Amino acid sequence: MILTVVETDAAGATEVSLEAVTFARALARRAGGPVHAVVVGPRPDGLVDQLAGHGVGEVHHATGDAFSAYGGALWAAAVQAAVAAADADAVVAPGSPRGLEVMAHLAARLDVPMAANVVGLGTEDGTADGTDDGTDDGGALRVVRQVLGGAVLEEMLLPRRPAVLTVAGHAVQAEQVPPVPVTLRDYTPEVAEADLVTRVVSTEPAAPDLSGALTSAKVVVGAGRGAGGAEGFTAVAELAELLGGALGVSRVVTSMGWRPHHEQIGQTGSRISPDLYIACGISGAIQHWAGCASSKTILAVNTDENAPMVTKATYAVIGDMHEVVPAVNAEIRRRRG
Numbered sequence: 388m389i390l391t392v393v394e395t396d397a398a399g400a401t402e403v404s405l406e407a408v409t410f411a412r413a414l415a416r417r418a419g420g421p422v423h424a425v426v427v428g429p430r431p432d433g434l435v436d437q438l439a440g441h442g443v444g445e446v447h448h449a450t451g452d453a454f455s456a457y458g459g460a461l462w463a464a465a466v467q468a469a470v471a472a473a474d475a476d477a478v479v480a481p482g483s484p485r486g487l488e489v490m491a492h493l494a495a496r497l498d499v500p501m502a503a504n505v506v507g508l509g510t511e512d513g514t515a516d517g518t519d520d521g522t523d524d525g526g527a528l529r530v531v532r533q534v535l536g537g538a539v540l541e542e543m544l545l546p547r548r549p550a551v552l553t554v555a556g557h558a559v560q561a562e563q564v565p566p567v568p569v570t571l572r573d574y575t576p577e578v579a580e581a582d583l584v585t586r587v588v589s590t591e592p593a594a595p596d597l598s599g600a601l602t603s604a605k606v607v608v609g610a611g612r613g614a615g616g617a618e619g620f621t622a623v624a625e626l627a628e629l630l631g632g633a634l635g636v637s638r639v640v641t642s643m644g645w646r647p648h649h650e651q652i653g654q655t656g657s658r659i660s661p662d663l664y665i666a667c668g669i670s671g672a673i674q675h676w677a678g679c680a681s682s683k684t685i686l687a688v689n690t691d692e693n694a695p696m697v698t699k700a701t702y703a704v705i706g707d708m709h710e711v712v713p714a715v716n717a718e719i720r721r722r723r724g
């Protein structure tokens with residue numbers, strides 16, 4: 388049985404959680420057994436039916452006062468109880484900040500290795516085409532995962548049961564299936580004092596910013612030193628808004644104080660995997676590339692035709708971003724009437 392950790396928001400399961408469920412389904416199909424989900428804390432209306440439409444046969448719902456707020460060790464305790472109750476062969480979580488934290492706690496508690504940012508299954512002969520069942524003769528699970536901020540793919544063997552892993556955001560596409568019969572099992576895990584040491588005690592709305600959910604955006608418009616200064620981001624921010632995307636920047640931009648750090652893409656910033664990354668005035672240094680290499684399509688806008696970002700991009704416009712981007716914005720607005 389494959390157990391998937393599902394995070395929720397007001398609308399139900401988060402997109403990255405449904406991607407993890409889709410990955411779990413592929414794993415279950417090839418290794419055998421059903422897919423279950425574990426949900427900790429408040430359960431949005433319609434969640435169980437939503438998960439049934441993604442092939443989940445049983446939802447383990449951890450309830451109780453302690454779970455009204457998030458805590459890494461706390462959630463791991465709840466997941467561990469579900470692992471024991473359902474005798475899970477593998478535990479899959481989204482590669483979100485919470486998913487990574489909870490699975491790190493879980494792996495430590497179970498004394499098993501953890502594979503973070505998995506993008507596919509490895510094969511028995513060690514090739515990483517993701518098409519084989521990913522298991523070897525000893526029952527170990529072989530997975531392919533991103534390391535060095537996504538710049539390198541590594542094959543990793545998970546020899547101990549249960550296999551504990553997170554799925555990199557947008558490494559797979561969430562896919563629905565015809566709904567399966569689903570069982571809801573409420574349970575109240577025991578909570579040790581130590582599991583309550585670090586937990587969310589209050590939340591405040593974040594200050595409004597243009598970054599959006601950078602790591603989950605389908606379109607990211609990036610800008611680097613070529614923006615020229617703090618006042619040089621108006622057009623790129625507008626393009627991000629027109630495309631329903633998020634604004635991202637290079638480290639030069641955050642180091643200069645032109646934009647806040649949470650918008651930084653790269654080794655020491657966020658790792659993104661959008662459908663489209665438009666990189667304007669960004670040279671494409673390896674540390675930046677580490678954060679955007681998983682983008683499905685890259686469009687570079689740069690004055691230098693030899694910039695690494697230009698040579699690696701799917702498409703490039705050689706020109707001044709201060710002329711190109713406003714022209715693109717105007718054309719989008721014109722076509723939309």
Ligand SMILES: Cc1cc2nc3c(=O)[nH]c(=O)nc-3n(C[C@H](O)[C@H](O)[C@H](O)COP(=O)(O)OP(=O)(O)OC[C@H]3O[C@@H](n4cnc5c(N)ncnc54)[C@H](O)[C@@H]3O)c2cc1C
Pocket residue numbers: 610611612613614636637638639640651652653654655656667668669670671672673674675678688689690691694706707708709
């Ligand atoms: C340990 C470490 C960690 C790092 N982590 C990160 C990280 O997480 N993220 C990150 O981004 N960097 C990181 N860096 C920094 C990285 O090495 C580069 O210095 C940085 O990415 C460069 O930013 P940039 O592309 O904006 O600037 P530059 O390298 O200066 O490039 C500017 C580009 O803009 C082009 N340009 C200039 N004017 C225009 C214009 N008007 N129109 C169009 N194009 C124009 C130029 O041709 C050039 O290609 C890290 C470095 C180290 C050592």
